Amino acid sequence: MSLAEGVLQLIEDAARQQEFAKVTAVWLEIGALSGVEVEAMKFCFDAVTRDSVADGARLEIIALPGSGWCMACSMTVPMSEVFGECPQCGGYQLQVTGGTEMRVKELEVV
Amino acid sequence: MCTTCGCGTGEVKIDGADAHHEHEHVHADGTRHSHDHGHGGAAHDHPHTHGHSYAPAHSHAPGIGAKRMVQIEQDILAKNNAYAAQNRQRLAARGIFTLNLVSSPGSGKTTLLCKTIELLKGARSVTVIEGDQQTSHDAERIRATGAPAIQINTGKGCHLDAHMVGHAMEKLELPADSLLMIENVGNLVCPAAFDLGEAHKVVILSVTEGEDKPIKYPDMFRAATLMLMNKCDLLPYLSFSVPRAIEFARRVNPGIEVIEVSATTGQGMEDWLAWIDRQAAVARRAA
Numbered sequence: 001m002s003l004a005e006g007v008l009q010l011i012e013d014a015a016r017q018q019e020f021a022k023v024t025a026v027w028l029e030i031g032a033l034s035g036v037e038v039e040a041m042k043f044c045f046d047a048v049t050r051d052s053v054a055d056g057a058r059l060e061i062i063a064l065p066g067s068g069w070c071m072a073c074s075m076t077v078p079m080s081e082v083f084g085e086c087p088q089c090g091g092y093q094l095q096v097t098g099g100t101e102m103r104v105k106e107l108e109v110v
Numbered sequence: 111m112c113t114t115c116g117c118g119t120g121e122v123k124i125d126g127a128d129a130h131h132e133h134e135h136v137h138a139d140g141t142r143h144s145h146d147h148g149h150g151g152a153a154h155d156h157p158h159t160h161g162h163s164y165a166p167a168h169s170h171a172p173g174i175g176a177k178r179m180v181q182i183e184q185d186i187l188a189k190n191n192a193y194a195a196q197n198r199q200r201l202a203a204r205g206i207f208t209l210n211l212v213s214s215p216g217s218g219k220t221t222l223l224c225k226t227i228e229l230l231k232g233a234r235s236v237t238v239i240e241g242d243q244q245t246s247h248d249a250e251r252i253r254a255t256g257a258p259a260i261q262i263n264t265g266k267g268c269h270l271d272a273h274m275v276g277h278a279m280e281k282l283e284l285p286a287d288s289l290l291m292i293e294n295v296g297n298l299v300c301p302a303a304f305d306l307g308e309a310h311k312v313v314i315l316s317v318t319e320g321e322d323k324p325i326k327y328p329d330m331f332r333a334a335t336l337m338l339m340n341k342c343d344l345l346p347y348l349s350f351s352v353p354r355a356i357e358f359a360r361r362v363n364p365g366i367e368v369i370e371v372s373a374t375t376g377q378g379m380e381d382w383l384a385w386i387d388r389q390a391a392v393a394r395r396a397a
Contacts, residue, residue, distance in 0.1 A: 002267070002269075002271075002300075003186050003187075003303075006186040006187060006188075006189060006190070007186055009189055010182060010184050010186070010188065010189075011182075014180055014182055018180055020178075020180065024177065028186075035299075035302070035303065035329045071364070081328070082328035082329065082332055082362050083324075083325045083328045083358075083361045083362040085361075092360065092361040092364070093364050094364070095364065096332070101185075102185065102186045102187065103182075103183065103184060103185050103186065104182040104183075104184055104186060105181075105182060105183060106179050106180060106181050106182055106183075107179065107180045107182060108177055108178070108179055108180075109177070109178060109179075109180050110176070110177055110178075
């Protein structure tokens, strides 16, 4: 819920700076390892944007894949969970390198 | 995250007083804007972004009703991170070493903290910021040890954020070169995402919990530098496997350090205090 409020704050800041009155669509980049529950985000987004500049706006989620650096294999490998194992060697010596994003990418405004 | 638990903001109280205070400015030319207060104290500086509206002198509307795209490219947690950076700067300027203690409810954070303060008496001054949804019981327990403490009640909120902590820092007189301990709301989920301006997050896992907690709540164990395994005096009565718990923690965070402690018997407390000394020295050199 506070993440959805964070999204609304960014939108309201942009509305003041760029002078628009209504947002019709919002694109969020959400990484697979960010811990954000997309369904919950959609639900909370609708709740917090009611009666705001983004009331009724369409929420588009751009899902970004997770990736990590395997120390044993010395290579970047795909990861689906933060505690996942390396698909190459099965080890757990992985440092997450991508997929933790939670960003407001762009807005469609009127 | 809070998208899952549905906690709300508002109702935040710091030692019983309301923390909210947005206000509106009207400039000489008639433009208005509202903003939150910064934590600059008397200087009254406004370090955050706020939009000024200069319309209609140079509005360039592309035609009424036309849709356009606006690039934002900003992290959702940007606002919190900006407050956290401000807190970190203010703490570093005074040589204050700050730890953010996180765990599930009932892991023994407050007892561990009381014991730590007792052991540090005379060696290092400690100040505490306590976060709980309700009551000031924990701050009272800390004050009983002689250390100054302030209580933040988050109301419906499930975590502390950098804005609340900034205000609490204003109310406390933090001595230079001291140790600031922030005891977060008991919750292994949401506090992981919120930087408060601390040097390190320290996660406390008590051996009366499941040893697989690190992989059940991976974000928190990934965010922490150190895991304190508390209540180790109870190990003889439990089927908890310390090596398995460490293995799970290193699976999500290969670099995490682990110290086994018991606030009751004092086991491991020396190692914990030595870790604080070492990390505080590292932080001082980096500043």
